[in-house]
Amino acid sequence: MEISEHLHTHPEISWKETETTEFIKTILVENGCRVRTFEDCTGVIGEIGEGKPVVGIRADMDALWQEVNGTFQANHSCGHDSHMSMVLGVLLSIQEMNQIPDGTIRFIFQPAEEKGTGALKMVEKNVVDDVDYLYGVHLRPIQEVENGMATPALFHGAARHITGEIKGEDTHGARPHLGVNAIEIGAELVQKLNHIHIDPMIPHSVKFTKFQAGGESANIIPGNATFSIDLRAQTNDKIEKLTTSVEEAVKSVSDYYGVLIDLSLESMMASAIVDPEAQAFMADSIQEVLGEENLVDPVTTTGSEDFHFYTLKKEHIKASILGLGCDLKPGLHHPNMSFDHGMIMPGVRILTNTVLKTLEHLNQSGS
Known part of the structure; x- marks a missing residue:
């Protein structure tokens, strides 16, 4: 919760996530990651493990610039602060297990999702060239997924x-x-x-x-x-x-x-390109963490996400995004958006299970 609170109270807009980059970099280094940053843009990459296969997990970093109670300011009204917290939580959870992955887990903290250009920059930087599976997460409004439930795939337009x-x-x-x-x-x-x-x-x-x-x-x-x-x-x-x-x-x-x-x-x-196997690994993890009754069918949503540029530009990547129900209201991008922070840890467990299941599958199949 300390990480989540810090990120929420230090929002930065697209391509200006400099303090956020340094904050996350420090946590990655302290937890044994090999770290990569970029001279010409924000964003930070962390890795644990070695060699193939490679499973990536991505979080978006930027806040929106909007009027909040009469004042224009950076504001995390799309939940990116919680996305970063969950992906960092995956790293911390795996470290607590004292389990060395058989392969590489890559933690991608990507700038400028709201501009629609951050994922393309990471592709340009060859961040996902060798990634076999890639996962993301996005909080869902109550109109799409109820609190305590989750969907294994989001079909953005x-x-x-x-x-x-x-x-x-x-x-x-x-x-x-x-x-x-x-x-x-x-x-x-x-x-x-x-x-x-x-x-x-x-x-x-x-x-x-x-x-x-x-x-x-x-x-x-x-x-x-x-x-x-x-x-x-x-x-x-x-x-x-x-x-x-x-x-x-x-x-x-x-x-x-x-x-x-x-x-x-x-x-x-880009619109969503969801891999059935990646979706299945996510669905299994949702059932294990939240129960079968709280697994929701894939959601087709009118919103958009630059995550899907990874699969559009790199066709070999198998990917899916977790949609987490968390009593989010009145809606995404509302200046006073709120959600149930108690769903952050279940989100961490779902994502952790998904990454480890995927690595196990890839190693067993010899992929």
């Missing part, structure tokens, strides 16, 4: 965030014929996005999440504006289809009004 800029010229409010109104262009874009349709059997959505145009003068028609679009789809191929449809819609509006509209891809998330 894919997501993309696109920003745009309408580049025109301001005109006098009395002479609208001399220019193009960026607000009218924005309204047209909203209508175009609402008319994007793909396979209705696959969950998806496209919507404006920000639009800014004009200044303080009410008699000026704004020619410039900036906007953001949020895209979601349950599969990677459908997020590609949505992206193409958005680009086509923007181009048609741009051509019709004769105004330049620039688009930029700000971030993206």
